[in-house]
Amino acid sequence: MNKKYLTILSGNPRGGERTWESLYENVLDALNSDLAICTGDKWLKNQSFLDIAKFNWVIDEPNDWTTYYEDNFDGTWKEFFLRGMDTGLYSSGLIHFALKDIILKNFSNEILNYDFIIYSRFDQFYLSKHKYFDSEEIWVPEGEDYFGLCDRHAIVPVRYIKQYLNICSYVDSSSALNLKADNLNCEVVYLNQLKDNGLFNYVKRYDRTQFTSALKNDFTNWRIPKYKIYFFGKLMIKYPDEYISSFESISQKKEIIFSKYYLLYINYLYLKIRRIFGKIKKIGT
Template sequence: MKPIMSKYLTILAGNPRGGEKTWESLYKYVIDHLNSDLAICTGDKWVSDVSLFEKADFKWIFNEPEDWYEYYENNFKGNWKEFFEMGKDTGLYNSGNIHFAIKDIILKNYFEELKKYEFIIYTRFDQFYTDYHINVNDEDADNIWIPEGENYHGIGDRHAIIPNKYIEEFLSICDYVDSKESIINPPDYLNCETAYLRFLTNNGLIENVKRYERLQFTSATKKDKTNWRVPKYKVYMMKNLLIKYPDEFIDSVKNSLKDNKFSYFFQEPILCITYFYLSIRRIFGKTIKS
């Protein structure tokens, strides 16, 4: 850990996907830039000899169940099952259930550690950062900050900056899932993002949510396992690095280029080349369709 207590704790939750190139972007643009402490929270079957396990200040390793619904059966007695069954074809049933349970594990086992920091950056292993992460100013310290985009009829759930005073409510999504409120007037399409929005609305945290320009995209390697979207696009000249959502990548690099186009090209030339290629491809795709 750093000699001086950090303002931030960055938590990577889930399976260690994305690979070393992705994690190098995390170190450069988030951890080192913000002088943030780093916690990784993952299942015991994912522990391996990668840089994350050397870099992390905290290693929160849990016994991963073969069936994640066993976790809910052992810890909750309400209508969680009915809730998840409403999202069988949307990613909620086989992906959201894992992400929600990990938040519950962190809340129940590491809450006292979280309280030592001003802000928690709650994110995933597979986020590739294209530029320097925002640093929350004192005047904005009462807000929960979430990158723009990737809403899918709800609100993006892959990354958030949460002030200390809201972190307990933010992590308590399993309590909401298990409550009667979660199944009242559900949307026609209940996915992770709509569930996240309904949860934040139910506990009032949505009033404190603000958005900022996206500077990260979801990456993968060819060996990464996924419970939902399979990546098809690659970052050129970066061996084994794939893009899961092209629009997310394009928005991130576009935002990075906004104020310093010339210098950013030299900062991240490979990302820029891939950006121009995908942008042109998207334009031609729209032209052909029309």
């Protein structure tokens, strides 16, 4: 009997083993999900997910990702990406969108054996058991939209997955080129792709219980982590607001306090206190 869920991790492997252990426990085990990874060959160093994944979609990563678009598209993709030189669209979106296209064109047969696809990244740290979804909506965590729609994690019914992954055809189209946006970043493009193909009508949100992690020396094409998680090895936070909201969404905080993640909860309290004092200081000045 086939499993209902397939979790796909796409991009550079960031966050380290503690982050991936949270995935194994709170996503794969909780949902009885298979795992697929899609990443470049130069990032692999005997990580645990290589043994756990059912599908290892390892690609020969190009030094310049524009060559992928030159070989596969002949529209206005280049002009479109150049509009996002300062927003992460060119440096990061160029790669993430191409990975979606690679998965779509090469691994659809494997994907279509499942009912739901969790499309995510390597750097998501899960604080509690992933919510179980069994409906025809596309579920996205609350927050981190940046004038568009958070593109770090989504649960997609398999009936929509080909349209969902087909973002490169959108960025190569006149619809994308005519898009009016002051801040043309990855989230804005993702939102408008889903609007363009009609999938946004199925998008629903759920409370966030995960945050974006990193190790100090992790390679990144966009934002560098600056916030250390104290007493938890070398793990760092990329987005403090996301970290705080992830804890505030957990209804049973006692589960965190008395779990192996209690040090993460202490860091959450520390960040909250810092913010309170920061607001008091502003009022005083």
